[in-house]
Amino acid sequence: MTGALSHMLTPAVVGYAEPWWMAILKSLVIFAIGLQLVPLVLMAERKILGRFQNRYGPNRVGPFGAMTPLADIVKLLTKESFRPRTAIGWLFTLAPILSIIAAVAALAIVPFGNVQDIFGTPVGFYGIDVSIGPLYVFAFGAVAFYGIMLGGWSSGSKYSFLGSMRAAAQLISYEVAQGMALVGVVITAQSMSLTEIVEGQGGMWYVIPQFVGFLIFMIASFAETNRPPFDLVEADGELVGGYMTEYGGGRFALYYFAEYLNVLVVSGLAVTLFLGGWMLPFGIHPPGWVDPFIVIGKMGLFVVFFIWVRATLPRLRYDQLMSFGWKVLLPLATLNALITAIVVVAWY
C-alpha cells in the first residue's frame, strides 16, 4: 500500500527509488533551511544596500542589527489583518498563500547536491528531481503569478489593480524570454533533469558556452522576481506599493517572504543551470557533504549581485520594459537557442 502510494505521490522521480518517508523528511529539511535563508537574504539586502549608499543599514537590534528580521516578523505578525471593504474576502486571503506555496514549491527543485549515502540510505540532496526540471519551475512561476494577480485584483483598490495588471504583462513577457534562454542549456546538456544538467557541467560550466543565455536568464530573472530595475509591479513611487498596497500584517509578510524566496530560487536555478551547481572549478572534489554549502555559497553571490543591481539601476519606463522584453530579449534568446542547436547537431 505504502509503496504504491509513494509511487503515486512522486511519479516523476528519476535516478533511484526513495521511500515515502524520505520525501517528507527532505521536504521538511529543505523547507527549514530555505526559510532560514530568507531572513538572511533580507538582512543582507538591507545591509549591503546601505553600504552602497554610504550608510550602515539596520544596526540597532542585536549585534550588528542581526535580530532585525526577527523584530520585523514579530511586528508584522502582531499587526491587525485588515482588508478594504471593497475587497473580495476569500481571494484576498488566498492570494498571498498561493504566492508563498508557489515559491516554496519551486525551491524543491533546486539541487543542493547529488545522491549521497547517509547511514546506508541513498539520499538525493534535493526536494525532487523531476525529468522536466525547467518546466516545473515555469509551471510554479505561473502559479506565483496568480498569487500576485489575484492579490491586486481582489484588493478592490485602483493602485493594486494597476500593479497586478503590470505584473500580468511583465511576467508573461519575460517568462517567454527566460524559457527560451534555458533552451540553450537544455540542448547542450541534452536533458531536462536538473541533476543531470549539473553533471553535464563537469568539463565546463555552461556560463561560458551559454554566456548570452546566461545574460538573458539573469535579466529575465530580475523581471520575474520583480526586482529593480524591473520593479514596475511594486513601483513605490508611482503605484504606492502595487499589488500589495492593501496588504498588512501577516499577509504582507507572506508576500514579502515569497518575494525573497523567489530571489533565492532564481539564484539557485542560475547556479544549477549555469554555474555548475555543487561543482568547484580547477578539479577540486570535496566530500559530498560540502556540496550544499557550495551551492548556498554560489547562491549568495547571486543574491549580492541582485542587491548590487538594485543599488545601481533606475526603474524602467513601462513601454521600455515591454519593448526590451519583446524586441531585444526574446529574439536574442531565440537566436541563442537556434545557434546552440545548430552547433550541437553539427558537433555531435
Added chain:
Amino acid sequence: MTWTPGPDQIEVVGGPSKAGGAGGLYRAFGETLRGLKTTFMQATEGVTTVQYPEEKIPVYPRFRGRHRLHTFEDTGLEKCVGCSLCAAACPSDCIRVVAAENTPENRVSAGERYAAVYEINLSRCIFCGYCEIACPFDAITMGHDYEMSDYNRSDLIFTKEMLLAEPLERTPLRAEGE
C-alpha cells in the same frame, strides 16, 4: 498632418545617438557595467553616517547653545546685576529677570542689585545670542549644549541655579584647526 518644430526649437547636438540594434545593445551593456562600477566604488568609500547618540559632531567655539550665567572666579559673586538688558534685547521675550537689592548681610552680586529671579524659557529661545551681546558685564554667554529635549514644556524653563551650574560636558568642542 505632421508637426514641424518652429525656429525656436533647438536640435540637440550632443545627445545620445538614436541608432539601436547591435551597437545600442553593446552600448547599453557597457553603460550598465559602468553604473555597476560606480556604485561599487561608492561602497568602497565607507560610511558617512554619524551614529548620533553615541557619536557627536564637535561644535565650533562660537556655537550658540544653551545659555550659561557666570560668577567671578576670585570672589564667587554673580556677575549678573539684574539690569534686565538681556530681557529687553530678547526678540522672543523668553528671559524674565526680577532684580533685588544687595544688602551687606546678603551679598549676591558685585553690583548694587542682583537677579533674584532669572529664568530663560528655552522652548521659546531662538538662540540668536542678543542677550550675550546686550549684557554689559558678560554675565550671560551662550554655551555649547544643544541637547535640551524634554517631556514637559515647564521643564524647559531654566532657572538661575540651573544656568549657573557647571554644565555636564555633553558636547564635544572642536579642536583647534579641526
